[in-house]
Every structure is written in structure tokens, then in C-alpha cells.
Amino acid sequence: AQKRYADLRDKAARDRSGTEISLMMNAGLMADLPSLAGSGADGVGLFRTELQFLTRTRVPRRDELAALYARVMDAAQGKRVHFRTLDIGSDKVLPYMKPQDEPNPAMGWRALRVGLDKRGVLRMQLQALLRAAGDRPLSIMFPFVATAEEFREARGEVLRQRDRELAFGRQVPEDLRIGAMLETPSLAYAPDSFFQSCDFISIGGNDLKQFFFAADRENERVRRRYDTLDCSFLTFLEQIVARCDAAGTPLSFCGEDAGRPIEALAFAALGLRILSMRPASIGPVKHLIRRADLAELRAIIHEARASGVQSARPAVTHYLATL
């Protein structure tokens, strides 16, 4: 099987009718970057930046971060890297941060909420990213955006920092893309202008599913109770696809489910055109996409939903067995 996947490395993830899906990888360490070439990923769809913050005894300095981000961009050799700003709080607690006594940390002071309240850290990280990029393309995405207003503020901060770099006479990216992670159901209902103002949107399925079903992603007992291919969740995903399509905004899915072949295929059938996953999942997902007809699977999922079943999984796995 490994060999079969290696043979696929330089082939496109194109289904039998010619629909192409872009497969990207998730990363968070310099050590992950060699997988970019090895896996045949089109780029890094999600670079989690919290690890550099989690493994230290103090807030990293701007120059240290800039050097690290520059090395990540060098290693990517022109392939796009989507840097996600610091996503701390909830399950990711910084050793040097005063512990917050919150009854529900997953719904507490985390991710962009911390970034907007503690502007110094957010600005420092944005400056590090801008300096690492120089005149190279740069993609920045914000985690856990719950409202259009939060995204507007965060985006404004990037543009201010870019202008500041310019004023200092430094080079800045001409190709600067600013996007949001869609991880809270509220954001799916933001105004059209929000979708239009995002250069891209990425669904953080781990969090989105947790909040959609009100089932803690860390709690085994309730986590497995709800299927990702539940017809209600798939309907919700289709609504997000439709809103992004209407705005002309590229949409990806970067939660763990994107790397599970059955889920990945269902997402692609429902209109997701970019999936970001663990590098090891790229081969298996590509293999399945190349054998499937996504329009056919879409019709099968819609038929299952119309019949009133709870989950589309049996219909999707049945279709897979026929390939």
C-alpha cells in the first residue's frame, strides 16, 4: 500500500469526472516540513503556531519567531503555508500564563479572544510573520473567529502592522491573504460582507463539530456519540460551502476528519475543494478520490438524507464498496 501511495505522489487528486481536489497538509513544527515534498501536498493548509509558545518557559521573542517562520517558508519552497495565529486557552495552556479559572475553557477566553484582548502578543506575532515573509507571499489565518466584527478587528491589525513595516522601509508581501477559521456555528451565519472580506476560510472541524453537537471533543463518552457524517452536520457544511461559493471565497477543511478517507470523500462530494490533513493521510485520501465520482456520491448522500436516516455513513461506505 505504501508503494501504491508513493506512485500517486505526483498525480492530481482528480475524480473520475475530472473534478480536482487540492490536498494540503497540517503542520506545527519545522520537523514536519520535509513531509511537504514527501507527501505530494499542495501546501500547508494549517500551520499551528502554538507549539513554539507551548514548549518555552517565556513568551518567545519576535526575532526568534521571525527566524523560525522564515525557515518554514524556505522549506516550503514556494508552496503556500497558512500560518494560524496563536490558538491558546482551552486544551492548550501556556506554562507561563496565569491559569484562568474558567468553568468551560473550550468556550472561554481562548485563541483570537486572547489575541484581541492582549494585543501586544498578537502584534508581535504578526510582525514576526511579516518580517519572515518580506516580499514573499504570506497567508495568515485567525483561529476561533466567532463574529464578523472579531475578524474585522484582527484583519485591521494585520493591515496596520503591514503599514508600519512599510513605514520602517521594510519590504512587505504584495500577495498577503488574510483568512478566518470557521469553528463556531455563529460564523456560518455572518453577513455576506464577512465572507467577501475573507481571502479564504478554513473549517476547523474539530471545534465546529464540538459546538454543533454540544459535545466536548475531549470527552470520549460524548465525542463518539455524534457522527461526522450525520445528515444534519452535512447539511450545515453544505450551507457553508454555498456561502463561500456565493462570495467567491476559497474554502478548506482542516480538522482531523479531513484526513479520514470516508469523511474526506463525503466532504469533497459536498463541494469542499481543499482538504488539509496529516501528511500520512494524503496518499489514502487521494487514492479514494481518484476512484470515485464525486457527483454520483453527492446524489447518494442527498438521497440518504431525504430518506430520513440519521447518518449518511452507511450510504457512503456502501458506495465505496462498489468502487
Ligand code: PEP
Ligand atoms: C479544528 O478545530 O478543527 C482545528 C483544526 O484546530 P485545532 O484542532 O488546533 O483546535
Ligand code: MG
Ligand atoms: Mg480549533
